[in-house]
Amino acid sequence: MRVRARRGAFGVFVGAKSVELLKELIPKAAVMAYLVNPSNPTVEFYTKEATRAASGLGIQIRVLNASTEGDLDEAFSSLAGLGATGLVVLGEPFFESKRDKIVALATRHAIPTIYGFREYVTAGGLMSYGASLPDSYRRGGIYVGRI
Numbered sequence: 560m561r562v563r564a565r566r567g568a569f570g571v572f573v574g575a576k577s578v579e580l581l582k583e584l585i586p587k588a589a590v591m592a593y594l595v596n597p598s599n600p601t602v603e604f605y606t607k608e609a610t611r612a613a614s615g616l617g618i619q620i621r622v623l624n625a626s627t628e629g630d631l632d633e634a635f636s637s638l639a640g641l642g643a644t645g646l647v648v649l650g651e652p653f654f655e656s657k658r659d660k661i662v663a664l665a666t667r668h669a670i671p672t673i674y675g676f677r678e679y680v681t682a683g684g685l686m687s688y689g690a691s692l693p694d695s696y697r698r699g700g701i702y703v704g705r706i
Contacts, residue, residue: 574605574649576696577673577688581645582616584686585671590619592643592670594634594661596653598623605649605694625686631657635664650675658700 574593582588593609594604606622613620621641623634638646646665648654654661655676662684665672674680675689 570612573675574609574647577610577647577649577675577685578609578618578620579616580686580688581647581671581673582613582618584673585645588618588644590621590642591622591645591647592621592634592638592641592653594623594625594646594648596626596651598626599651599653609647626653631660631664635668635670638668638670643700646670646672648672648674648679 563700571656578593583593591613593606595606606620610620621643623637625634626627648665649663655678659680661674661680662672662679662682665685674684674686674687677687677689680687
């Protein structure tokens with residue numbers, strides 16, 4: 560199953576595409592974890608699309624909630640008990656502020672992980688799929704200049 564983008568839903572599409580890419584990396588995966596920050600108002604949309612994409616690929620999604628540093632430790636500790644063979648971490652302000660910790664936890668728990676920003680990969684993460692932060696900032700400046 561190939562996930563197709565829908566107009567106006569790029570962020571949601573990124574979560575679904577991340578699940579698809581991780582499945583390509585781990586073809587025998589039956590369960591994947593999906594790390595979300597429950598305080599983020601967009602989490603419901605991301606989770607719904609990722610679950611739909613996973614279902615089409617024959618994968619179950621286990622949602623892990625983390626909105627504090629302690630929650631991150633608990634979420635990663637629960638991975639083995641869930642039977643998750645992969646993890647999706649999307650770009651999110653709280654996760655971005657804890658990037659090094661998240662990459663270290665994924666490495667310590669030996670869980671293949673896809674992240675929402677390239678910066679996680681430069682910090683040692685496995686792979687990413689998403690928008691370029693520097694490019695987004697540059698384009699923002701261009702648009703402000705035009706206004």
